[in-house]
Amino acid sequence: MDFISQLLQRGIAAARAGQTAEARRLLTRVTELDENNVPAWLWLSGVVQTMRDPRPCLENVLTLDPTNAAAQAGLKWLNAQAAEVGEHCPGCGAVLPRSGKTCPACGLLLVIACPACGEYTDVSAQTCPVCNEPLGDFRTGAAYYLALAQAYLDHSRIFVAAEITPFVEAAAGDNADYLAAVAALYEALRNSTRAAAIYEQLIAKHPMDATAYLRLGALYQHEGLLDEARTIYQQALEKAAEHPDVLFALAQVYLAQDGASQMASRYLQRVAKLAPEHAPAHLALARLYHAQGKTPLATAHGERAVALTQPETQLGQAARQEIKRIQPTQSYSLQQGWGEVTRRIIGFFLPLGLSAWTNAQLSALKISFPAWWALLFGAVGAYLWTSAAELPQNPGMVALCGKEGLTQQGSKWAVGLVGAGLWLAAFAFILAKG
Amino acid sequence: MGALLLLMLNFLLSFVFLLPLRDERGPGKRFPLMTWTLIAINIGIHIVFHLLLPPLVGEEMWKQFKWYLMEVPAAIREGVGLGALSMITSAFLHANWSHLLGNMFYLFFFGRKVEDLIGSWKFASFYLVCIFVSSLVSVMSELALPLTQGWIPSLGASGAIMGLLGAYMFLYSDQRIRTLVIVFLLPIPIKLPVWAFMLYMLVSDMSGALLEQELQALGLLYSQGVGFMAHLGGLFAGIVCAYLFLPGEVLSYRYRPRL
Numbered sequence: 001m002d003f004i005s006q007l008l009q010r011g012i013a014a015a016r017a018g019q020t021a022e023a024r025r026l027l028t029r030v031t032e033l034d035e036n037n038v039p040a041w042l043w044l045s046g047v048v049q050t051m052r053d054p055r056p057c058l059e060n061v062l063t064l065d066p067t068n069a070a071a072q073a074g075l076k077w078l079n080a081q082a083a084e085v086g087e088h089c090p091g092c093g094a095v096l097p098r099s100g101k102t103c104p105a106c107g108l109l110l111v112i113a114c115p116a117c118g119e120y121t122d123v124s125a126q127t128c129p130v131c132n133e134p135l136g137d138f139r140t141g142a143a144y145y146l147a148l149a150q151a152y153l154d155h156s157r158i159f160v161a162a163e164i165t166p167f168v169e170a171a172a173g174d175n176a177d178y179l180a181a182v183a184a185l186y187e188a189l190r191n192s193t194r195a196a197a198i199y200e201q202l203i204a205k206h207p208m209d210a211t212a213y214l215r216l217g218a219l220y221q222h223e224g225l226l227d228e229a230r231t232i233y234q235q236a237l238e239k240a241a242e243h244p245d246v247l248f249a250l251a252q253v254y255l256a257q258d259g260a261s262q263m264a265s266r267y268l269q270r271v272a273k274l275a276p277e278h279a280p281a282h283l284a285l286a287r288l289y290h291a292q293g294k295t296p297l298a299t300a301h302g303e304r305a306v307a308l309t310q311p312e313t314q315l316g317q318a319a320r321q322e323i324k325r326i327q328p329t330q331s332y333s334l335q336q337g338w339g340e341v342t343r344r345i346i347g348f349f350l351p352l353g354l355s356a357w358t359n360a361q362l363s364a365l366k367i368s369f370p371a372w373w374a375l376l377f378g379a380v381g382a383y384l385w386t387s388a389a390e391l392p393q394n395p396g397m398v399a400l401c402g403k404e405g406l407t408q409q410g411s412k413w414a415v416g417l418v419g420a421g422l423w424l425a426a427f428a429f430i431l432a433k434g
Numbered sequence: 435m436g437a438l439l440l441l442m443l444n445f446l447l448s449f450v451f452l453l454p455l456r457d458e459r460g461p462g463k464r465f466p467l468m469t470w471t472l473i474a475i476n477i478g479i480h481i482v483f484h485l486l487l488p489p490l491v492g493e494e495m496w497k498q499f500k501w502y503l504m505e506v507p508a509a510i511r512e513g514v515g516l517g518a519l520s521m522i523t524s525a526f527l528h529a530n531w532s533h534l535l536g537n538m539f540y541l542f543f544f545g546r547k548v549e550d551l552i553g554s555w556k557f558a559s560f561y562l563v564c565i566f567v568s569s570l571v572s573v574m575s576e577l578a579l580p581l582t583q584g585w586i587p588s589l590g591a592s593g594a595i596m597g598l599l600g601a602y603m604f605l606y607s608d609q610r611i612r613t614l615v616i617v618f619l620l621p622i623p624i625k626l627p628v629w630a631f632m633l634y635m636l637v638s639d640m641s642g643a644l645l646e647q648e649l650q651a652l653g654l655l656y657s658q659g660v661g662f663m664a665h666l667g668g669l670f671a672g673i674v675c676a677y678l679f680l681p682g683e684v685l686s687y688r689y690r691p692r693l
Contacts (some may be wrong), residue, residue, distance in 0.1 A: 360515055362574070389555075
């Protein structure tokens with residue numbers, strides 16, 4: 001007796017002894033080694049785990065031996081069983097015909113088209129048998145329809161998604177999460193009226209939940225209904241006065257209505273206080289203060305927004321652009337006045353003045369006439385040096401050289417060297433007790 | 435009574451020493467060229483002046499030359515000697531190696547971060563301003579001393595270095611310095627706020643300066659050999675004059691509100 005025959009005999013013996021698991025293991029091994037083994041397929045059909053599994057075993061037997069009476073009887077019995085059991089509608093429980101597109105009792109969808117490849121498939125399938133696209137779970141009702149509608153939306157099948165969305169709404173019942181998702185679906189389908197109605201329904205059922213207020217307010221904002229949006233946010237604030245997202249949304253409405261408003265600033269400051277990590281609030285404050293000319297405050301909030309965001313995100317990029325927008329203006333504005341020029345010259349002038357005073361035996365009256373001239377030349381030198389090195393667009397240079405000031409590299413060097421030379425000569429003259 | 439209290443305070447403070455060990459300088463900073471240049475100039479001058487010059491010119495001549503280069507307040511008042519130039523020359527002379535190395539360590543520690551903010555050339559100008567302001571405060575206070583009346587010469591970079599410490603506090607007031615606090619020879623490593631470091635310097639210098647004044651007023655010739663008033667002048671110069679050398683952007687950054 002060969003090895004396969006030994007395995008077959010052991011499998012049959014196990015099946016007869018009621019050891020189905022062992023019989024299944026041995027008989028499966030026989031069919032793997034010899035797929036034309038009719039007795040193995042026949043005995044295997046009797047020890048498989050489910051009602052569906054015997055069918056391929058018996059079909060294999062009939063392929064190998066079309067006249068096999070046992071296999072024919074077995075298949076006949078299986079078909080009769082299937083007709084008797086049938087599929088039940090998950091909506092109303094009615095027995096379903098195998099080929100219907102909707103439940104004849106309640107109208108529920110039973111056959112769906114895969115959103116990816118368009119292939120029709122049974123609703124019980126969770127993935128498309130052709131392209132393996134996930135289709136959702138039919139047995140959980142609203143979740144299935146939601147997944148299906150979102151899948152259609154993702155694949156730009158707007159009309160099919162619009163057909164399915166009422167099914168999601170019908171299945172959602174009072175579930176707030178599903179209702180919010182349905183409203184979001186309606187929003188995506190540009191059905192704002194229906195979306196707003198569902199948000200209002202949600203607000204009525206869950207008045208303390210700020211999310212629905214926020215969504216409805218955002219919807220109104222998107223539709224340009226700023227007064228309605230503001231009313232909704234204010235209602236939300238009555239329920240949750242310290243909710244940073246509601247405060248931020250309200251500030252956004254004020255900003256959209258009248259630009260740099262005090263109310264917007266007040267709400268944004270509250271957000272920044274309540275949620276110091278709220279990067280959009282810091283960015284909005286930076287923009288607001290920049291528009292109001294409050295540069296240090298704008299810089300501070302802009303830097304905070306930069307610190308709180310990643311450079312690759314949209315918000316991060318916006319924050320970084322805002323800082324760049326603030327910074328050049330800041331240094332440019334500082335270059336405009338004589339005050340800044342004076343501040344910068346005094347530092348260079350001090351050693352000259354103090355030297356002259358020291359050499360005049362600590363009495364300003366004793367400073368000699370040539371020393372006064374040296375001080376004057378030193379001050380001019382310090383001005384030229386500073387203009388060339390740091391303040392090329394100061395008022396003096398603008399008056400002398402035009403609107404651009406001292407911009408050419410060559411003239412900068414020349415003026416800077418003349419200035420430094422004058423300053424050094426004056427300092428040396430004073431130190432030498434001139 | 436006041437002199438006695440000051441004497442006690444000075445005695446107690448003489449047992450406390452602060453050695454800064456480490457601060458946060460931040461990544462990507464440039465090499466502090468001017469700080470190292472000033473250190474190199476100071477060390478170079480010390481080597482030339484104390485090791486090479488005496489054998490060449492003789493001990494007596496060297497001493498006269500040294501006195502000529504030091505800052506003597508009474509000479510400045512009388513209009514003799516180098517005058518304002520002596521303020522610069524004395525700031526680059528040191529009494530001995532420990533005086534030099536101590537000052538250079540502080541110049542290195544506090545100079546780097548000040549130079550980071552104001553730039554190398556401006557740092558040199560700022561150092562010069564600190565030299566002048568600290569020297570002038572020292573000169574005027576020395577002239578007011580009843581016994582010596584400004585005839586004791588002084589030297590060293592400590593006035594200018596105190597200016598750097600003042601600027602450091604002005605610019606980095608919210609930072610902390612890892613410091614070795616040595617109390618009665620017991621070393622305690624601790625992270626000190628910059629203001630605490632500054633306060634220690636201020637209290638020790640003020641008490642020292644006041645004690646000198648008090649004891650000389652009582653007819654006692656007392657000196658610790660430290661230019662307390664130069665230190666105080668330097669601190670004042672550092673805090674006030676740092677403002678004059680800062681770029682506008684840095685000033686704006688410094689005055690931004692804390693969020």
